[in-house]
Amino acid sequence: MASAQNRESASPTVRLVADLARMARVRKGLTQEQLGKQTGYSAAAISAMETCAQPASDHLLMKLEEVVGDGMGTxxxxxxxxxxxxxxxxxxxxxxxxxxxxxxxLCSMQVVHGLFQTEEYARALIGGSFPPLPEQRVEQLVKGRVIRKELFDRDPMPMIELILEESVLTRVIGNEMIMREQMRYLVECAQRRNVTLYVLPLNAGTFGEYAGDRGEMTLVETPEHQHLVYLEPQDESLLISDPAKVSTYAQRYAKIRSQALGPRESLDLIMRLAGVEE
Incomplete structure (x- = not known):
């Protein structure tokens, strides 16, 4: 009964992967225990994956490809x-x-952008969100966020700019230790060749202009060199492709960047907050 309930509540993708793994195991003539030994997992873990009680992890899928994938890339x-x-x-x-x-x-005005979050910062942020999420879902979302970081080392490397409002650096998420580690991670990221980090200071509006008043935005350039804007207000999403609208957002982003501290000044500020010496 539990197995049937797991399958009913699982997504189509989870069910398909579970079926493919089970069929590949049977085709190889392996028991769950034998497959577990060859992949470094317990028989219970293999059973949980095949019954959809626990979706296959990224690591388990890599091991399944090695052991029962037959070079097909499934x-x-x-x-x-x-x-x-x-x-x-x-x-x-x-x-x-x-x-x-x-x-x-990227332009972030409230919290550190997801691509630049440490695992502990992400866990504190997601775990403390409202409405509250089950612990298992929190961990799934955290893992999904951490996996995104592979983008930094992709070949070819993407060029990434991040503008953080200064309040993001002083808004405590989790606790002070988590924040210090997050600041240190931002320092590491800022020193990557393909990353430029800016801080929009709290006094950016001193002279009557403040371009960051409309919140966060993400400008994307695709491999086909199409320019898009992605917005995510209040758990909704909006992908904008209209050239005129994209141009307006790009101009607004450029204005925000012009009001931000330079990369060197921004890094110095983050290093001071992180307690890192040059």
Whole structure:
């Protein structure tokens, strides 16, 4: 009965991957225990995956590809679809664009952008959101967020700019230790060749102009050099492709950047907050 309930509540992707894994195991003449030993998992873990009680992890799919994949790439391809399961519904249409982008221009006004979050910062942020989420879902979302970081080392490397409002750096998420580690991680990210980080200071509106008043935005350049804008207000999502609207957002982003501290000044500020010496 539990197995049937698991399958009914699981997504079509989770059910398909479970069936493919079970059929591949049977085709190889392996028991769940034998497959577990060859992949480094317990028989219980294999059973949980095949009954959809526990969706296949990214690592398990990699091991399944090695052991029962027969060089077909089935489970390697399944990794891409299973990763989508770890994203919120509103993010799923944007995720493939992010992973293949030529360039990303990001503007965050409330919290550290998801691509730049440490695991503990992400866990504190997601776990403390409202309405509250079950612990298992929190961990799934955290893993999905962490996996996105592979983008930084992709070949070819995307060019990434991030503008953070200064309040993001002082708004405590989780606790002070989590924030210090988050600041140190931002310092590491800022020193990457393909990353430029800016801080929009709190006094940016001193002279009567403040371009960041309309919140966060993401500007995306695709491999086909199409320019898009992605917005995510209040757990909703909006992907904008109209050239005139995209141009307006790009101009607004450029204005925000012009009001921000330079990369060196921004890094110095974050290093001071992180307690990192030059």
């Amino acid at each position: 489970f390697e391809q399944a990794r891409q679809y299973m990763r989508m399961e770890a994203y919120p519904p509103q993010f799923k249409n944007y995720a493939p664009l992010e992973q293949t982008a030529v360039s990303l221009h």
